[in-house]
Amino acid sequence: MSTVVTDEKIPNNVNLSHDPRLQRALEQWQPNFRNWWLEMGPEGYHAQEVYLRTAISVTTDGWAHYDYVKMPDYRWGIFLADAVPDRRIGFGDSMGQPVWQDVPGEHRNTLRRLIVTQGDTEPASVEQQRVLGASCPSLYDLRNLFQVNVEEGRHLWAMVYLLHGFFGRDGREEADDLLARRSGNPDRPRILGAFNEPIDDWLSFFMFTMFTDRDGKYQLLALAESGFDPLSRTTRFMLTEEAHHMFVGETGIGRVVQRTIELMKKNPNGDVRAEGGVDLPTLQRYLSFWYTRSLDLFGGEISTNAASFFASGLKGRAKEEKFQDHLALEGFVPIAVPENGKLETKQVPMRTAMNEILRDGYVEDCQRGVDRWNKLLEAEGISTRLTLPSRRFNREQGIYAGHRFDPEGTPITEAAWAAKQADWLPSPADRAYVKSLQQRAVTKPGEVAHWIAPPAKGINALPLDFVYVRTDG
Numbered sequence: 155m156s157t158v159v160t161d162e163k164i165p166n167n168v169n170l171s172h173d174p175r176l177q178r179a180l181e182q183w184q185p186n187f188r189n190w191w192l193e194m195g196p197e198g199y200h201a202q203e204v205y206l207r208t209a210i211s212v213t214t215d216g217w218a219h220y221d222y223v224k225m226p227d228y229r230w231g232i233f234l235a236d237a238v239p240d241r242r243i244g245f246g247d248s249m250g251q252p253v254w255q256d257v258p259g260e261h262r263n264t265l266r267r268l269i270v271t272q273g274d275t276e277p278a279s280v281e282q283q284r285v286l287g288a289s290c291p292s293l294y295d296l297r298n299l300f301q302v303n304v305e306e307g308r309h310l311w312a313m314v315y316l317l318h319g320f321f322g323r324d325g326r327e328e329a330d331d332l333l334a335r336r337s338g339n340p341d342r343p344r345i346l347g348a349f350n351e352p353i354d355d356w357l358s359f360f361m362f363t364m365f366t367d368r369d370g371k372y373q374l375l376a377l378a379e380s381g382f383d384p385l386s387r388t389t390r391f392m393l394t395e396e397a398h399h400m401f402v403g404e405t406g407i408g409r410v411v412q413r414t415i416e417l418m419k420k421n422p423n424g425d426v427r428a429e430g431g432v433d434l435p436t437l438q439r440y441l442s443f444w445y446t447r448s449l450d451l452f453g454g455e456i457s458t459n460a461a462s463f464f465a466s467g468l469k470g471r472a473k474e475e476k477f478q479d480h481l482a483l484e485g486f487v488p489i490a491v492p493e494n495g496k497l498e499t500k501q502v503p504m505r506t507a508m509n510e511i512l513r514d515g516y517v518e519d520c521q522r523g524v525d526r527w528n529k530l531l532e533a534e535g536i537s538t539r540l541t542l543p544s545r546r547f548n549r550e551q552g553i554y555a556g557h558r559f560d561p562e563g564t565p566i567t568e569a570a571w572a573a574k575q576a577d578w579l580p581s582p583a584d585r586a587y588v589k590s591l592q593q594r595a596v597t598k599p600g601e602v603a604h605w606i607a608p609p610a611k612g613i614n615a616l617p618l619d620f621v622y623v624r625t626d627g
């Protein structure tokens with residue numbers, strides 16, 4: 155097992171002090187990261203103490219330490235999951251060969267691109283979420299937001315460690331660029347679409363952590379299979395933290411659903427907006443928006459890039475071991491392809507359909523969360539159900555981009571789309587309404603905003619009225 159060092163400038167379990175060049179390079183990057191945090195991290199919350207968990211080891215029990223910390227002083231560290239002895243590449247053309255501890259020359263550019271693309275999402279989400287402190291529904295939620303933010307910061311460190319450690323000067327330049335791009339900036343945007351969408355209300359935040367962080371889970375699962383062992387080990391540990399982000403999203407939306415049910419019952423006409431809540435149609439529209447933006451992150455349904463990532467052992471399928479055939483040279487995946495306003499089912503060779511296979515697992519995982527929300531509705535005798543729209547609906551990437559489909563996935567005309575769009579996706583009026591519910595930060599310990607139910611339990615077995623963020627200091 156690797157030794158954890160926490161008393162150096164950069165906490166790590168990668169023997170950083172044994173590689174002075176790398177240590178120096180990362181220590182030079184560190185103040186730039188901190189400056190980025192001060193400029194783009196949570197607005198108005200640099201001086202307050204927040205009750206946060208900090209990763210201090212990679213053992214399953216007790217990997218994190220909980221205490222108050224001011225976020226700019228958070229101890230962002232580099233932690234890799236323990237090496238698997240005699241690990242072998244588990245898929246593709248190099249199946250069965252020992253994993254790589256260094257970057258094979260022929261895969262250098264592709265691997266760097268994969269790492270940069272993953273790395274770019276981490277600071278992007280912090281930037282997207284930076285104004286939410288001003289409208290938090292409770293101290294509990296505020297703390298969870300900041301927990302997610304600091305851990306996305308640590309995920310950036312995880313990717314920057316790989317860039318600095320294995321990609322020389324190119325890697326260092328990429329690491330600098332990760333701090334230079336800005337979410338939503340037209341001149342130097344973040345790489346992927348969903349990470350340039352504004353998140354200025356808490357419903358969007360919960361949808362993002364439910365659906366977009368869950369894309370992150372599937373990308374990390376696929377990279378955890380990588381033949382490049384340092385990438386596999388770093389992503390395996392990132393998944394530990396990622397689970398909490400999705401918990402925040404799923405339970406956040408669950409609490410909104412619960413409150414919405416209460417308000418539906420309270421109002422004689424079932425008018426939730428009249429009671430100051432989020433009505434189910436608005437919830438559905440937010441869900442449809444963030445789910446479809448997140449589907450885009452998996453890339454094209456038919457992709458020669460995905461095929462070559464798999465062939466070369468760089469990126470596998472989520473939980474590769476549960477598949478029978480790790481070569482994937484045989485077999486086809488049926489994919490409905492838009493042609494002349496209709497859908498034609500094509501048999502796509504397995505390797506070329508790898509993005510779609512990863513997306514399949516993601517869709518199933520999302521459905522499990524939606525089912526849990528629907529159980530709340532069912533238990534209260536409400537017939538409306540939340541649904542995931544068809545994966546063809548509202549897409550901006552892949553074969554469905556540029557075509558119009560209704561939420562069931564049926565091709566429709568541009569005119570039909572224009573007529574129904576406001577029923578299917580959040581309108582400016584919806585967004586203004588949701589924001590109107592979140593005009594101030596609720597920061598009294600134990601108090602919760604009107605539009606959302608309290609959480610079932612506190613953080614780390616603490617009571618709900620614990621001071622999760624010391625807002626007075």
Ligand SMILES: [Fe+2]
Pocket residue numbers: 276305306309370396
């Ligand atoms: Fe992350």
Ligand SMILES: [Fe+2]
Pocket residue numbers: 306367370396399
């Ligand atoms: Fe995350």
